[in-house]
Amino acid sequence: MTNLGDLEVFTKVVATGRMSLAGKLLGFSPAVVSKRIKRLEDRLGARLLQRTTRQMTLTEAGRGFYERVINILAGIEEAEFYISGRASDLSGMLRLSAPTSFGRMHVAPHLKGFMDGHPNVVVELTLNDGFSNLIVEGYDLAIRVGELSDSSLIARRLAPVRRILCASPDYIAANGAPMTIADLQSHHCLPSQNGDPWKLVGPSGGFVVRPEGALITNSSEVVREAAIAGIGIALRSTWDVGEELRTGRLVRVLPEVEGSHNITVSAVYPSRHFLPSKVRVFIDYLVNVYGPSPYWDREHVRRSSSNGFPPAPLVS
Numbered sequence: 001m002t003n004l005g006d007l008e009v010f011t012k013v014v015a016t017g018r019m020s021l022a023g024k025l026l027g028f029s030p031a032v033v034s035k036r037i038k039r040l041e042d043r044l045g046a047r048l049l050q051r052t053t054r055q056m057t058l059t060e061a062g063r064g065f066y067e068r069v070i071n072i073l074a075g076i077e078e079a080e081f082y083i084s085g086r087a088s089d090l091s092g093m094l095r096l097s098a099p100t101s102f103g104r105m106h107v108a109p110h111l112k113g114f115m116d117g118h119p120n121v122v123v124e125l126t127l128n129d130g131f132s133n134l135i136v137e138g139y140d141l142a143i144r145v146g147e148l149s150d151s152s153l154i155a156r157r158l159a160p161v162r163r164i165l166c167a168s169p170d171y172i173a174a175n176g177a178p179m180t181i182a183d184l185q186s187h188h189c190l191p192s193q194n195g196d197p198w199k200l201v202g203p204s205g206g207f208v209v210r211p212e213g214a215l216i217t218n219s220s221e222v223v224r225e226a227a228i229a230g231i232g233i234a235l236r237s238t239w240d241v242g243e244e245l246r247t248g249r250l251v252r253v254l255p256e257v258e259g260s261h262n263i264t265v266s267a268v269y270p271s272r273h274f275l276p277s278k279v280r281v282f283i284d285y286l287v288n289v290y291g292p293s294p295y296w297d298r299e300h301v302r303r304s305s306s307n308g309f310p311p312a313p314l315v316s
Contacts, residue, residue, distance in 0.1 A: 004076070006040040007069050009033055010048065014066050015095075015138030017056060067270065074276045090278045091120035098143035101220055102265070103127040106239060106296070107143060107286075114285050121278055129193075129220065134270045140279045141269040143286075145237070147262050155266045156283055159290040162238045162297060163259025165200075166250045170230040177253050178233070181209065184254075188213045188232030193220045198235045199260040206260070211235075235259055242296040265290070 012022040013033065023033040041048050048062035058066060098107045104127060111123055126139075134142055145161060167177075171188075178184050181202070189211035192198075198209040213232050217223060224241065227234035228249055236250075237259075244250040267283045269275065289295075 003036075003039075004073075006036050007073060009036045010040055011066065011070055011073060013037060013049065013056070014058060014062075017137065019056070070270075077276070090118045090281060092278060093122045093124060094278050094282060095124045095126075095139045096141050096143065096282075097126045097128060097137075097139050099145055099220075100127045100129050101224070101240060102143065102145055106290075110286070110289050113289070114282060117285075118278070118281070134268070140276065141267050141283065143265065144268055145263065145265050147260075147264075154270070155268045156287075157264050157266050158283070158286050159239075159265040159294045160261075161259075161263040161265055163235055163263065164238060164241075164255075165233055165235055165253045165257060166227060166241060166245065167233045167253055168228055168230040168249065169251055171227075171232065172251060172253070174230070179254075181207065181254065181257065184209060184211075184233070190215055190223050190226055190232045190234040192235065193218050193223055200235075200257050201260060202254075202257040237263075239265075239294065239296045 009022065009026060009028070012026055013019055016022045016025065019033045019037070020030045022028075023030045026033070028036075037049065044065070046061045046065075047059050048065060050057050050059050050062075097103075103125065107125065111125070115121065115123060131142075131144070134140075143158070144155075175187060178187055181200070189209075190213050191211045198211055200207055200209060211233075215222075215226050215231055217226075220240075223234055224236060226232065227236065227241075228244060233253055238245070241250050245252070267286065269279060
């Protein structure tokens, strides 16, 4: 039977991406870690890790083995909690990643509530706008905003996302408000940071607009600030500009039009069969914080008076 300690060493190497760091966390030297990985590979008769001078990646066999091993180790941990009567006493490291803006605005402010309730859990939050490889980079889960396409991950919806067209009152005063989609061609539109076209939905159905403007950036926050500064019209999520809409720093344009309804805030994680308690509890916590109607959509916002619409709630 395979030594369970070797399995723990293997999963820690995959999670950290480095034998030296895995050894440090486990109290072993890099040589001992390497020896135990080789022993595991020899017993299995398969190469689990592809090692080069610059990086270490999972082989196809290693990836499948890892997905099954983490379920085994998590199950053992859960069984130990059950026997010791500590099933609700979460502990250990919870590693998660989130998009920069959403993480700063709607994950970080809520960490205290979770950590106060589970003082033995250490939370490591990494903010980045790329899609992290959860297995290779060792994350327990990731918060993602968008349409999910990676079928190798399990996703749980945390909240709906509404995206609206908006601009500053100064921009509207100087350039007027578009009254139809066709009018956007004569306005300064701010392309998204990834260059994707705007997928919009209106009374007549769905359509695509390819915005063109004088500003190009790889930062979503720059697009947001440019809209507030009056540079042009932007397609923004209400979780991102809710406060500006409430205070009037931004107003909606073409209020009958919104972004695609297929966008969501989701928690994604790699395990198909077993979800560690700390991950499940944290996801449940965020679901409760956001609610079916997220707090950023619950208050009334101003609509541009130049469109002829009175103030209206974001939630229909």
